[in-house]
Amino acid sequence: MPIAAGDRLLERFGPAAAAWIDDFGTIVGELCRKWGLEPRSVCAGGTGAVVECVSTADGTRYALKLSPDSTVTEQEAAALTYWANAHTVVDLVDADATRGAILLHWLPDATELSEAYSIAExxxxxxDLYMPTRTPPPNVPPARERVEFVFELWDRRRRALPNSPIDDAVWRRCHAAAMDMANGGDWLLHGDLHRGNILRPGNGGRIVAIDPRPCIGDPAMDLADLAMTGAASEAAIRRRCSQLADIADPIDPDRLWLWCRNFAPIMAVSLARRAAGTANIILMRNLANTR
Incomplete structure (x- = not known):
């Protein structure tokens, strides 16, 4: 595993991931023998690593995804199974729960959704995501757990900034409000639906969502990042909320607007870490202060 990839996983999972990183090559070798694959390149993700593999039988390319936390891949596999008939969600080929691994179809020459995306895209x-098909999988956590995790993760990142764009009081208020909102809803959510997890294959195919961190909750929670991404004003975010809510019945535009306000501190920290434009950071800070 590349050093940078290992460092990222140690930051995410702590010292407990060290032994898994040391054994990574052995684990990949065992899985490749099991599934008849030849490993190629390795890249890091937020919760694990992805190995580009090629079938030794016919040359088909696959993505072998592994995580030091097997719960992550087990829940992802459950969500992808639920969305198996959705053409806009990456296809699950196989899974190995004992190794914390899932095998996915490869998306050739994929690029992430543009910041200036259109609603039609x-x-x-x-x-596909919010059309009920059957009962959600039982091993998926409630949205409250996801919200608590996300705020805790980004609070650590906020505190590491030399000049945080969000003060402690605003952070605590938005965190508490988001936790309260997370009590509602019984839909299967993607849980990490930002533009980096929405890809367009280079073969001209339709966009495909990857890397779900599924939870059960309010669909409006899932769409807050898309509502805020690339928007230049609060009015533009409000319009996005209405446009996104018009696509599927379970999405409430007013709740989506509230989710945006409560997740705005996280977006502000994300923008600050990427040294984004000052105007965008100020917009998120003002949105977080809107009450």
Whole structure:
């Protein structure tokens, strides 16, 4: 595993991931023998590593995804199974729960969704995600757990900034409000639906969502990042909320607007870490202060 990839996983999972990183090559070798694959390149993700592999039988390319926390891949596999008939969600090929691994179809020459995306580009994806098909999988946590995790993770990142764009009082208020909102809803959510997890394959195919961190909750929670991404004003975010809510019945535009306000501190920290434009950071800070 590349050093940078290992460092990222140690930051995410702590010292407990060290032994898994040391054994990474052995684990990949065992899985490749099991599934008849030849490993190629390795890249790091937020919760694990992805190995580009090629079938030794016919040359088909696959993505072998592994995590030091097997719960992550087990829950992802459950969500992808639920969305198996959705053409806008990456296809699950196989899974190995004992090794914390899932095998996915490879998306050739994929690029992430543009910051200046159009509503039409994501309409099929949103329809697929929130059209009820059956009971959500039982091993998926409630949205409250996801919200608590996300705020805790980004609070550590906020405190590491030399000049945080969000003060402690605003952070605590938005965190508490988001936790309260997370009590509602019984839909399967993607849980990490930002533009980096929405890809367009280079073969001209439709966009595909990857890397779900599924939870059970309010669909409006899932769409807050898309509502805020690339928007230049609060009015633009409000319009996005209405446009996104029009795509699928379970999405409430007013709740989506509230989710945006409560997740705005996280977006502000994310922008600050990427040295984004000052105007965008100020917009998120003002949105977090809107009450």
């Amino acid at each position: 994501v309409s099929s994806l949103i329809s």
